[in-house]
Amino acid sequence: MRNNSGSSAFALLESTLASELSKELRNGCTVNHLIRNGDELKNALHVALGEHYSNAPILIFSDGVKKHSGVDSFSIDELFQNLCKQEDISFEGINLSEVLSCKPIDVHASVGAVEVLKAFLQGQSPVPVVVLGSGSITDIVKHTLQELKWTSTPFIVLPTALTVTAFTSHFAVLEEAGAKRTRVSRNVDTCFWFTPVLASAPIDMTRAGYGDLLARFVAYGDWYLAWKLGVAVRYDELAFRLMEPFSFHLRHHAAALVQWPVPSDAIEDLSAILAMAGIAMSVSGETTPLSGYEHTISHALDYLRLTSGRPLAWHGQQVALASLASAESYDHLLSLEQIDLQSARPHGDERIKKTIYQLLQTAPYFGAGEFGLSADERKAGMEKMQSGIAQACELFTQDYLKKHSHWLKAHSDISKFEQEWPSIREHLRKLVITAAEMQTLIELSGLALVPEQLSQPTTALEYRWAVRFAPFVRARMSLADLIYWLADDPALWATI
Template sequence: MNLRYDPADNEKFWSEIQQIPGYPGGEDIPLKTILIEAGALFQLPQVLSSVAGKQMGEVLTVMDATPMRRGADDLKPLVLEVLRQAGWTPRTVILEADESGQVHTDMPQIEAVKARIEASLPVVSIGSGVVTDIAKHACYLFERQTGRHVTYIVYQTANSVSAYTSNMAPVFMDGVKRTLPSRYPDALICDLETLRDAPYEMTAAGVGDLLAAFSSFPDWYLAHRLGMDSQYSMLPFELMGRLDEIFLACADEIRNRSLAGMAVLAKLIHLGGLSMSLTHATAPLSGYEHVISHTLDLIHETAGKPLAQHGSQVALAGVLCTSAYQIFLEEFEPEQVNIEQCYPNPEQMKALILGEFSQLDPSGKAGEECWSDYRIKLENWSKERDRLEDVLAHWSSIRRDLRSMYRPPDTVLKILKAVAAPLRFAELEPPVTETAAKFAFFNAPLTRRRLTLGDLLIFFGWERERLWQRIWKWVA
């Protein structure tokens, strides 16, 4: 399938998207090489030489210990051998899993990689989202500390998340995920055979991560209209296209792991990452559904349990959110809003946050981290009363705009079913209980400063218990 904007076209792609309204003029984007094709693995040495400015030498390779396959070959030793045959000498950093059996993007992991970086030593990460974010942010922090650029190349091993083209990194801070400024890679290698042979649950998760757009786009628009986000732009809508139509047209190719299906999904994932990077915000693909997923991660992280596939968890949270949007857009009546009651007392909200999150982290650190971000939202919300009045006065046109952005839950589930992705929280690994999902739905808005539909349900005094009974049926 031909996309309107194809990141594999490189120079043509960058030239075309600079004409989209909202493109940040004058901004230097170092990611000029995106290779998405069969056999791209064997072009890695050539790309490395081109961006590093030398033909051979030592290279720092960052990976975890998870075995991966490419056809009959063990992938990671194969990548290292390809580099050696071209005259490169890999110095390998293996990221160690914690007691949950997984590697997480946290500062100890990032600092451990940063300690191995040298300015003259190019870095190649070989992995999916977590490995990419750790290596990317380690390079970023090294550059900030030393003022010296580090050549960094991503070898993508799964079509799982949009981290590969994002200049931001989600990092656990006191158990709570925070998105930090980071950097682009200098080049991105997408070997289609590698992506084809990745565990399919990661491919399905990549689809799910992008379906966040059906709730995050309207969340972003609402935040903009309410004066809570000044970075709003139509660029992501234009860049990514109509995702529902694209996925339904390509579902068979993706589910059957054809190289063409892997290429389309890789391109969409990269457009998603760039949509966030170019708008300097994660909001285009991270709304209420993502804070629900992050809260579920916090539940599992504090319990020492492994985390579910990010994108699949996000997609099911998105079903909850699009269902809530469907009801909200049908039933919300602006004349019933008591504006005086839309501004909760900060001390009461702080006590609520500390109390709720003490159930997960008795030390209080997670609750304090959540309050540190949420209080900023409350302060900004109280300053934008005139914008709320404007939204209520023009609700009919705003509702029309929101309906054009969101997609109903049955559309999200139709796409998930077409690509053989999980359709119920109980199908995730590990499974998510209704108790955990409900806690996340109710409390996720309390974890960060970004305004979403979840906040309006609180500010407008909606009966969330009754709402929960209506939306849980979609994913029970």
């Protein structure tokens, strides 16, 4: 039995899943345990390991950053390992930063990291796996298990901060040549939402997780738009129905994120919402419901930093800021009484390749340092990055051309969209909140409202470039594409 008593949001999670999903779909979802103390953790571990409880061994992964468990003076690694010792569970602790030969803070989810971990585990028989950590380590381990086909032994995740939706989703976001790519991955069997450790996490991390969730107020519009334009092949509102009951909680807790420790009711409710967000994407079979235009802006900012070897800003913080740009762009779109796409002639492949190439060659890779560089210094700096840029250019172009071929097909029948625009517009307004409301949530929660306030200061020039590059970040359509197809500039539709 899972012990989710006393939490209205976890009860809502269970009842919403029961009413919206078939039994078969429910069986494939991560089981979520709300855990408030060590005894409850022991019971939950018992349930999650099942028959493996006494005949383990288990592998316990952490990233090497010492995190306070919120219980006595123990770190979460010590607390969990002590629990295993008491229960006579044999285990092996694996510090992923040692496996990857990097500093603990430099562990990030990439195709390369998965390859290294795969080689490390190759030849071992599958055993139960526990991850104690945040989104990056969860994605690395999740995808490695998928590739090694370790799919029938229990896989448990204990998030140490409410940062991303990785803990319950069947997807991993992995970096390849500076480009973030979403891959179908192994599902997490059980997630332990251990509130003492979550409440002890740095406030910026909790706030970032909140920021990632704000995408749900805009991203659905992108999916609906793509479907109505004939670019997306399918659309359904299941994920919307799963997330919508939590709208109140999401709005209600914005103001709780300016104090530390974050009040326990906010931690519990946000855990349930993050859990549902991962599940909503998994049962939809795609990340589309919670990842649209705003995520492409965030990925473009990451691309600039990864290519030039600079540290990344918090994912969710960027997503929140970019959600504002998306909401502003939707406000503009929805102010249009009519839309003329017939006279917007699609570009040819060669023109597109040139645009992507030029945007990548002229990108502000040097951050604030950009302004002090002479032409020669910039050229020298760019030379070091050229092989990475060329690889990324190929990836971005390949993906974009897939989307472009759908657009070419859709364009031949575009008058239907133009005629239906009044009703499409009306429905979009139900799926997407206004920029004013988005701004209020960002302000109340203390998230960044301008690029300069991100955890890694970002110049307005970098941000504007990321917004402009958003159409070319991936194969999936968003509002940024529609703006581009209208021969307009996404950076002009948002107030940046």
